[in-house]
Amino acid sequence: MTVQVMEEWQGKSLDDILWLCQETVEDTEVTTVKRWRESGGKVLGHFQVYFPEEIAHAAGMLPMKMFGASVETRNADSRFGSFLCSILKTCLEQVLSGRVELDMFVTHPICDAARNLAPIWGRNYDYPCQILYLPQNPNSSYSIQYLKEEYERIQGVIEKVAEKKITDDDLRNSIAVYNKNRALLRKLYEIKRERPWLISINEAYVLTAVGGLISKEEHNEILEEALPLLEKRKARKQDRIRVVFEGGFCEQPPLDMLRTIGRSCYVVDDDLLIGMRYILEDIEPGNDPLNAMAEAYINKSTYSPVQHDLRKPKEKMLKERVKNANAEAVIITAAKMCEPGLEEQVTYTQEFDKDNTPYFVSEFEENMTSFDHLEIQLETFVENLIFD
Amino acid sequence: MSEINNKEMVGRGTREGAALFRDWFQDLTEKAEKGETAAYVFVMGSIAEILRVFDLPMVFPEINSLQTAVRHVADDFLNTAEDYGYSPDICGYVKADFAMQMQNGKHPMGRIPKPGIAVLTNACNTYFKWGEIWERVHEIPMVSIDVPATREAGTRSWPGDEQFEREKKYVKVQIQELIEICEKITGKKFDIDRLREVMGHANTMSRGWKRVLELNQSRPSLFNALTDGTVYLGMSNVFRGTPEGARFFDRLVEEMEYMSANGIGTLTEEKYRLSFIGVPCYPIFRRFNEMFTEWGGAFVMSTYLWFAAGGTNLGVEYDLEDPLDSLAEGVLISVRDAMDSMFHPELTVLEQTSEFNIDGVVYHPIKSCRTTSAGMADNRRALMENSNLPSLFIESDMMDSRVVAEAQMKNRIDAFFEGLASRKAQIAIGEA
Numbered sequence: 055m056t057v058q059v060m061e062e063w064q065g066k067s068l069d070d071i072l073w074l075c076q077e078t079v080e081d082t083e084v085t086t087v088k089r090w091r092e093s094g095g096k097v098l099g100h101f102q103v104y105f106p107e108e109i110a111h112a113a114g115m116l117p118m119k120m121f122g123a124s125v126e127t128r129n130a131d132s133r134f135g136s137f138l139c140s141i142l143k144t145c146l147e148q149v150l151s152g153r154v155e156l157d158m159f160v161t162h163p164i165c166d167a168a169r170n171l172a173p174i175w176g177r178n179y180d181y182p183c184q185i186l187y188l189p190q191n192p193n194s195s196y197s198i199q200y201l202k203e204e205y206e207r208i209q210g211v212i213e214k215v216a217e218k219k220i221t222d223d224d225l226r227n228s229i230a231v232y233n234k235n236r237a238l239l240r241k242l243y244e245i246k247r248e249r250p251w252l253i254s255i256n257e258a259y260v261l262t263a264v265g266g267l268i269s270k271e272e273h274n275e276i277l278e279e280a281l282p283l284l285e286k287r288k289a290r291k292q293d294r295i296r297v298v299f300e301g302g303f304c305e306q307p308p309l310d311m312l313r314t315i316g317r318s319c320y321v322v323d324d325d326l327l328i329g330m331r332y333i334l335e336d337i338e339p340g341n342d343p344l345n346a347m348a349e350a351y352i353n354k355s356t357y358s359p360v361q362h363d364l365r366k367p368k369e370k371m372l373k374e375r376v377k378n379a380n381a382e383a384v385i386i387t388a389a390k391m392c393e394p395g396l397e398e399q400v401t402y403t404q405e406f407d408k409d410n411t412p413y414f415v416s417e418f419e420e421n422m423t424s425f426d427h428l429e430i431q432l433e434t435f436v437e438n439l440i441f442d
Numbered sequence: 443m444s445e446i447n448n449k450e451m452v453g454r455g456t457r458e459g460a461a462l463f464r465d466w467f468q469d470l471t472e473k474a475e476k477g478e479t480a481a482y483v484f485v486m487g488s489i490a491e492i493l494r495v496f497d498l499p500m501v502f503p504e505i506n507s508l509q510t511a512v513r514h515v516a517d518d519f520l521n522t523a524e525d526y527g528y529s530p531d532i533c534g535y536v537k538a539d540f541a542m543q544m545q546n547g548k549h550p551m552g553r554i555p556k557p558g559i560a561v562l563t564n565a566c567n568t569y570f571k572w573g574e575i576w577e578r579v580h581e582i583p584m585v586s587i588d589v590p591a592t593r594e595a596g597t598r599s600w601p602g603d604e605q606f607e608r609e610k611k612y613v614k615v616q617i618q619e620l621i622e623i624c625e626k627i628t629g630k631k632f633d634i635d636r637l638r639e640v641m642g643h644a645n646t647m648s649r650g651w652k653r654v655l656e657l658n659q660s661r662p663s664l665f666n667a668l669t670d671g672t673v674y675l676g677m678s679n680v681f682r683g684t685p686e687g688a689r690f691f692d693r694l695v696e697e698m699e700y701m702s703a704n705g706i707g708t709l710t711e712e713k714y715r716l717s718f719i720g721v722p723c724y725p726i727f728r729r730f731n732e733m734f735t736e737w738g739g740a741f742v743m744s745t746y747l748w749f750a751a752g753g754t755n756l757g758v759e760y761d762l763e764d765p766l767d768s769l770a771e772g773v774l775i776s777v778r779d780a781m782d783s784m785f786h787p788e789l790t791v792l793e794q795t796s797e798f799n800i801d802g803v804v805y806h807p808i809k810s811c812r813t814t815s816a817g818m819a820d821n822r823r824a825l826m827e828n829s830n831l832p833s834l835f836i837e838s839d840m841m842d843s844r845v846v847a848e849a850q851m852k853n854r855i856d857a858f859f860e861g862l863a864s865r866k867a868q869i870a871i872g873e874a
Contacts, residue, residue, distance in 0.1 A: 133820040136837055137531065137809040142816065163591070166567045166813035173785040174820045176595050184593045190564040191588035196615040203608050204590070362570040362586060367578075388529075393812060396529040397536070397571040401578065403527060 057093045059086040059268050063276060068283035071276065075260040078267060080309065082125050084154050086267045090116045091155060096216055099154065101145060101161040101171055102304040103358055104329040105186065106347050108232050109209050111270060112224035113216035118154070119266025120145045121306050121327060122420045125153070133174055139391040140420050141305035142167055146174065158215045159183045160208070163190060164304065164360035165394050182211050192352045192363045201348035209344070225343035233336040235270045238277035243323065243331070245284060247379050250320035251291045252284055255299065256312040259326055263306075266330065294320045295439050297414075298376050300402065301387030301395055302326035303358040307418045314425040315385060318436045323379035328358050359398040368398055369405035376411065383412040383439060385432075390419045412439055452706055455665075455694040459673040462690065464551075466680055471552030473499055479558030482576060485675075486752045487563030487777040489587055490682040491760075491769055492617060494640045495633055496624045499555065502679055503572070504750075506554055507538035511724035511841045513550045520842060534810040534841025536572045543579055559627055560584040561620065563773075564591075565752070565780050566813045585623055587616045589774055591781040595789065598782065601771055614770035638762045640683035641769065645759040650691025651678050652757030657698040658742050659798050661715075662707025664698050667744035668718055669731050670708070678751050713738025714862050715799050719745045719787050719821070720806035720814050725843040733852050734804075737859040743798050745787045749814070753779035784814045788825040795831065802862055803833040808840050832865060834858040 063074050078086055087097055098110040099118045107117035122141040129150035130143040148154040158181055161171040175183035186208050189197040213220055239262060246258055253261075261280060265273035297319040301307075306326065315321060337343075337350045357363070357371040376384055386402045388395030399415060406413045414435045416428060473480065481498040483489065485505070493500055510516040516538055523537035524530060526544070547554040560576050562569040564586065573584040590609045592598045599606035621632050654674060658664055665671060674694060681687030701707070716734065718741045723730040734741065748755045753776030761768040783790065791803060805822050807815035822833050836854055838846040 133823065135807040135815060135819045135835075137807075138812065138816055163564060163567060166811070167816040169567070169591075169813070170785060170816035172593070173595060174817050177820055177824045182594060185591065187590040187593065189588055190570065191586040191616055193586075194588070194612070194616050194619060196612050197588075200588075200590075200609070200612040207593075207605065359571075360567070362574065362584075364584070368574075369578075391531050393532050393568055394571055396532050397568075397575075399529070400527040401574070404578075 057090055057095060057269065058272055059089040060264070060272060060276070064279070068280060068287060071280050071283070072257050072260060075264040075276070076309070079260045079263045080124065082123055082153060084118075084123075084148065084267060087116065087118055087154055090269075096157040097155065098158045098160065098212065098215070099149070099156040100159070101168055102141070102329055103162065103164050103360060104188065104332040104351070104355075105160060105162070106205060106351070107270070108225060108228040108347060109205060109220065109344075110212055111228040111231065112220045113212045113218050115157070115212065115216050116269060118156070119327070119330070120148070121263070121266060123148055123153075124308070124421055125151065133178070137391055138167055139305055139389050141389065142171060144420065145171070146178075149175075150178070157181055158212065160186050162186055162188055165392070167393070168304075182215060184208065184211060188351070190362060192361070193365070198345070198348045198352050201351060202342075202345045205344045205348055222339075222341075222343055226339040229337050229339045229343055229347070231270050231274065234274050235265065235277070236331065236333060237336070238274060238281065239265075239331050241281055242277065245281070247322045249291075250296065250322050251289050252287050254313070254316040255321035255324065256309050256316055259309065259312055262327055262330060266327070293440075294318065295383055295436055296320050296322045296379065296381045297383045297385050298322065298372070298379055298381045299324035299326065299385045299387070300372055300375075301385075301389070301399075301418075303328045303360065304395070305389035305392060305420050307387065308420060308422060311418055311422070311425055311428065314429050315432065317429070318432050319383075319385075321385075322381050323375050325358065328356060332356055332358075359394040369401050372402055373405065373411075383414065383435075385414045385416070387416050387418055390417050448706070451697050451700050454697050455690070456670055456673050458690060458693065459677045462681065462686060463673075463676055467551040470499065470501065470554055474547050474553040474555040478555055480555040482557040482560040482573075484562050484566070484569050485679045485750045486565030486780045487587060487589065487773060488679060488682060488752065489561050489563075489617070489620065489773070491637060491640050491644055492620055492624065493561065494683045495636045496628045496630050498559070498624070498628065500680070501554055501557065503539040504535050505676060505680070506542065506549055507535035507841065508724050509549070509551055510538050512727050514725070515550050516725060516841050517843055530842075530844075531809065533568050533572075534839060536568060536575070538841060539572070540575060543576075556580055557582050559623070561587070563587045563589050563777050565589065565749075565777050568813070583623055583627065585620050587613065587620065587773065589613060589777040589781075591778050592785070595786050598778065600775075606774070610767075610770050610774050613774050614766060617766065617770055617773070634765060637765050637769075641760040641762055641765055643685055643688040644683040646688035647678060647682060647691045648754045648757050648759060650688075650695045651751060651754055653695050654691070654698050655743075655747060655755055657695075657702050660702040660707070661799065662705070662712040663715065663740050663742040664701045664707060666708050666710070666731065666735075666741055667747055668722055668741040669727070671741075671744055671747045672722060675747055675751055678754060682754075708740060710735045710740045711738050712740045714801040714859070715740055715742045717741070717743040717791050717795075717798070717800045717803045718806065719791065719803060719818065721746055721750075721808055721811055721840045723806065723808075723838050723846060724840050725846050726848060729848065730851075733855045737856075739802075739859065741804075743791070743794065743800065745783050745791070748790070749780040749783040751780070753777055753783070755779075785817060788821050788828070792825065792829055795829065800831065802858070803831055805833060805835045807835070807837050809837075809842060809845050810840050832858070832862055
């Protein structure tokens with residue numbers, strides 16, 4: 055089922071398209087998902103970081119990426135104690151407040167808090183609330199086979215919810231749609247890296263993030279329309295330092311924080327919503343699409359602080375990202391109360407100390423509203439680099 | 443039995459456990475002094491069965507860290523790690539261990555050898571981040587055993603189920619891969635008969651641990667699940683798969699059976715039987731318990747004794763005819779149960795409420811551990827919806843005294859007991 059759920063964007067200017075994307079991403083009522091449901095569609099909500107959306111797509115469901123929201127956690131607060139990150143609460147608030155209605159929820163063993171979401175959700179809702187156990191030992195020779203079987207298992211649950219049997223051809227078709235989406239996002243990031251003056255970090259962010267709230271077909275169409283317009287955008291290169299932003303793999307920094315950063319720096323690469331770009335190459339579905347997806351997750355994927363893989367030491371991977379983006383400095387952030395993010399900050403800073411790569415360390419929360427302090431600190435950091 | 447025998451028998455487990463524990467730390471200190479290394483493992487799935495075959499001494503960093511809190515020196519360790527850059531909001535165990543690593547293994551109970559290998563399961567995600575620190579600091583191999591947990595409450599698979607058998611294969615392959623690495627780092631050939639021997643001892647211990655926990659259904663309760671239970675728990679982890687561990691649990695069962703048969707309980711005059719959910723408050727370990735015992739509150743059950751024992755509370759016994767397959771099966775069942783005990787504790791607590799005559803449930807969420815704590819508030823909500831069990835929810839930490847507000851805690855505990863007393867009185871009036 056392909057349903058257009060965004061406001062009419064065809065034929066609009068680039069600025070208008072970006073504005074519509076921002077409106078959609080900031081829409082606390084998640085109207086796009088409501089429209090999908092109104093058209094008779096079912097929705098699978100999945101928590102960060104990576105979920106094989108192709109399987110839900112093949113069943114005709116809308117996979118909704120739950121990446122938090124700017125909402126007051128009036129209902130969810132009673133389900134959580136202190137010392138927890140905000141995204142857990144805002145995601146649950148989206149459903150408890152009735153803003154989002156799901157038919158299935160999936161979380162992942164990315165961290166100790168996120169794993170708890172399935173039990174919490176399950177105590178509150180009757181629909182399937184599952185953990186998709188992505189392998190935490192990707193270095194085992196059996197991990198691809200295990201993951202393929204785990205994908206088969208979740209496919210079975212999805213089929214029951216969607217009331218549709220998924221064929222290999224359905225999966226091949228969905229993989230093709232997602233390959234296209236990943237290619238378009240790679241193109242967007244290529245523009246960011248090579249001509250960052252053409253698109254600010256907050257603009258690139260909304261253009262990416264909107265894909266979590268609409269069908270991938272519609273997202274592809276938007277990107278196909280926006281990217282050529284972007285290439286033709288009249289914008290002058292300015293004297294700003296090139297930075298990589300790291301720390302947005304799960305909870306998302308507020309858009310105003312990204313704007314603040316964008317005023318001082320060109321963000322040439324980042325890990326914002328990295329799950330949407332986790333698979334680095336096209337997946338060749340072949341005779342066994344689920345196996346191909348599992349293989350891609352294990353062998354053709356990027357990194358994040360929540361995946362341990364002996365082949366991917368995070369600090370080396372970040373260094374590689376910095377090098378490939380030709381960045382001069384790194385903004386190393388972490389969401390408040392995010393255990394893996396906060397732990398990784400130490401590793402990153404230790405690594406960058408070795409070769410004197412400049413870095414700026416900060417913490418954020420998705421619902422923070424004041425950035426004056428951050429702006430002053432960041433400007434000082436940038437000035438130090440420029441006048442060094 | 444005479445009073446002399448009473449004295450010899452009652453409290454024997456605690457005494458013997460404490461002595462064995464001191465010996466273990468002494469042994470670790472000697473190894474550290476000689477520059478020997480150890481296998482760093484965790485309580486939720488130590489895979490001791492394999493490591494013992496290679497005679498690898500084991501270090502439990504969680505136990506080392508909690509000891510710093512019990513001995514009131516954790517703050518120094520935490521400050522050292524925070525000075526290095528670690529956030530106040532991450533796991534205190536990790537920080538205390540990191541500080542200890544930075545101080546060449548210096549520990550209040552001796553000295554801890556450096557790691558030569560780290561083995562961990564996914565029962566706690568922070569294990570991965572923790573292991574990665576050792577990987578970087580000591581450049582050692584880190585081996586993960588990924589144990590797929592229950593995907594949704596009530597859908598746990600068991601031997602014979604297709605899903606279980608598939609996952610058992612995944613666990614088995616990972617155990618075989620661990621064996622290969624152990625062979626490589628020790629230069630020793632894997633000996634399956636030695637594994638059988640170790641597993642035999644582990645069987646005795648699992649059987650004993652299950653029985654000990656069951657026996658606390660006695661009235662009065664035989665041991666305090668929060669304090670005595672933690673000593674036994676330490677034994678179940680540190681001595682897993684050893685003759686000393688097997689002997690300890692045989693004797694502990696004997697002690698508990700004796701106490702039960704003779705109506706002997708703990709020193710607390712038991713008025714309220716409580717279930718504890720979470721990790722103890724180690725910075726004020728004794729005092730925390732006293733705030734309950736002063737009111738006649740006795741902890742007869744604790745989820746800590748389930749999950750921090752790696753699920754061996756289930757008493758799963760290995761089939762020594764097919765040791766590797768059976769080990770994979772046992773690890774899958776037990777470690778998975780440990781995870782369920784953290785994510786769905788209310789299910790088992792509710793199931794066992796009448797057997798243990800539980801009067802109230804104490805939830806203790808802590809800053810350091812999101813695995814055990816993130817779901818507790820909702821868990822309590824569900825417990826209250828599905829039962830009329832009174833419950834208490836007190837937040838603090840297992841390491842960080844900065845978030846342990848003793849006076850505030852006491853106020854809430856007192857109010858909880860006043861509520862329990864009033865409830866008992868009302869029931870008594872109703873029955874009269």
